Amino acid sequence: MAERLTRNEQVAGSIPAGGFKLTNAHVYSEGLMKKTFLFSLLFFLICINLKTLSAQTTGYAFLKRVLSARAVAMGGALHAISNTPDAIRTNPAALAGITRRMGTFSYVNYILDVNGGEGIYVHPLENGNIAGSFFFQDYGSFDGRDELNNSQGEFSASSLILNATYASQYKAAIWYGASVRYFRSEISSYNSDGFAFDAALFYESRLLNNLKFGLGIYNLGTVRTPYIEFKDDIPTSIEFGMSKVLAHLPLEWSLALKKYFNENLVVALGGEFTLRKNVFFRLGYDSKGLDQKVTFGSNRLSGISIGGGLIYKNYTIDYALASMGGVGSVNQFTMGMSF
Numbered sequence: 001m002a003e004r005l006t007r008n009e010q011v012a013g014s015i016p017a018g019g020f021k022l023t024n025a026h027v028y029s030e031g032l033m034k035k036t037f038l039f040s041l042l043f044f045l046i047c048i049n050l051k052t053l054s055a056q057t058t059g060y061a062f063l064k065r066v067l068s069a070r071a072v073a074m075g076g077a078l079h080a081i082s083n084t085p086d087a088i089r090t091n092p093a094a095l096a097g098i099t100r101r102m103g104t105f106s107y108v109n110y111i112l113d114v115n116g117g118e119g120i121y122v123h124p125l126e127n128g129n130i131a132g133s134f135f136f137q138d139y140g141s142f143d144g145r146d147e148l149n150n151s152q153g154e155f156s157a158s159s160l161i162l163n164a165t166y167a168s169q170y171k172a173a174i175w176y177g178a179s180v181r182y183f184r185s186e187i188s189s190y191n192s193d194g195f196a197f198d199a200a201l202f203y204e205s206r207l208l209n210n211l212k213f214g215l216g217i218y219n220l221g222t223v224r225t226p227y228i229e230f231k232d233d234i235p236t237s238i239e240f241g242m243s244k245v246l247a248h249l250p251l252e253w254s255l256a257l258k259k260y261f262n263e264n265l266v267v268a269l270g271g272e273f274t275l276r277k278n279v280f281f282r283l284g285y286d287s288k289g290l291d292q293k294v295t296f297g298s299n300r301l302s303g304i305s306i307g308g309g310l311i312y313k314n315y316t317i318d319y320a321l322a323s324m325g326g327v328g329s330v331n332q333f334t335m336g337m338s339f
């Protein structure tokens with residue numbers, strides 16, 4: 001079979017930022033690679049067994065949300081996939097592989113008239129990459145009522161995230177990245193805000209012909225201002241992923257394990273098929289869809305997602321359809337460009 005370029009190589013090139021040259025012949029010993037992999041796996045297994053940090057249920061669920069259509073179509077399992085701006089939310093270390101300025105904008109119309117959008121920009125530097133993103137979600141208008149069911153007029157609710165990221169290479173096969181974010185949520189005349197931090201690693205090993213790994217901690221932070229008096233916990237998580245492009249099949253598969261404190265382990269699976277050089281089909285599954293199952297017959301589809309992507313010159317268009325079981329389904333769009 002002729003050599004096949006992946007979607008990432010077509011859009012972002014094959015040489016990472018800062019002039020680092022990636023080759024299949026890594027200069028590291030087999031012992032170092034095995035130690036790195038085993039350490040990462042051990043770190044993840046320890047973290048998922050940590051005792052809960054608080055007895056309270058976490059709030060600020062919008063901090064978990066990923067709007068990129070490609071990520072959604074693959075079940076959110078992009079932790080070990082590089083050279084895509086979508087990594088700013090799934091693994092900031094993977095941004096180190098981008099060699100050109102890239103920008104994307106995603107939009108989704110959720111059920112119950114909830115709308116959301118996210119913009120991402122990645123800028124290569126000599127010794128790494130910087131990136132920024134904004135996220136906004138509007139929950140629409142609500143009819144306010146008091147305890148006697150008397151109308152109190154309409155009120156609205158919204159959420160905002162501002163994110164800044166830096167990513168670089170420690171070695172040719174090991175990348176690192178970190179993000180800091182400010183988040184804010186408003187409900188009627190009440191508001192709450194805070195800060196959070198991500199730290200992650202990306203590793204391309206020689207196991208099974210360049211199996212890739214991602215590992216990180218996400219939303220480690222605190223609430224600065226509560227809605228009234230009590231400060232809810234934010235959804236901190238430890239996440240581990242792996243991916244691989246198959247040698248004899250036009251498929252890149254991915255797996256992610258996510259452990260939020262006070263919540264069950266989430267398993268995400270994804271696959272991206274290269275139908276033609278610039279055309280892609282995607283499938284995904286996210287086990288958090290089990291929480292969305294209700295009594296409707298369509299609940300068997302909850303957590304399943306499909307989608308596709310198209311590259312035209314320097315432009316990309318991605319689409320995803322994600323099932324929320326009997327509640328309904330969500331359409332998500334992302335448009336991007338490199339320059």
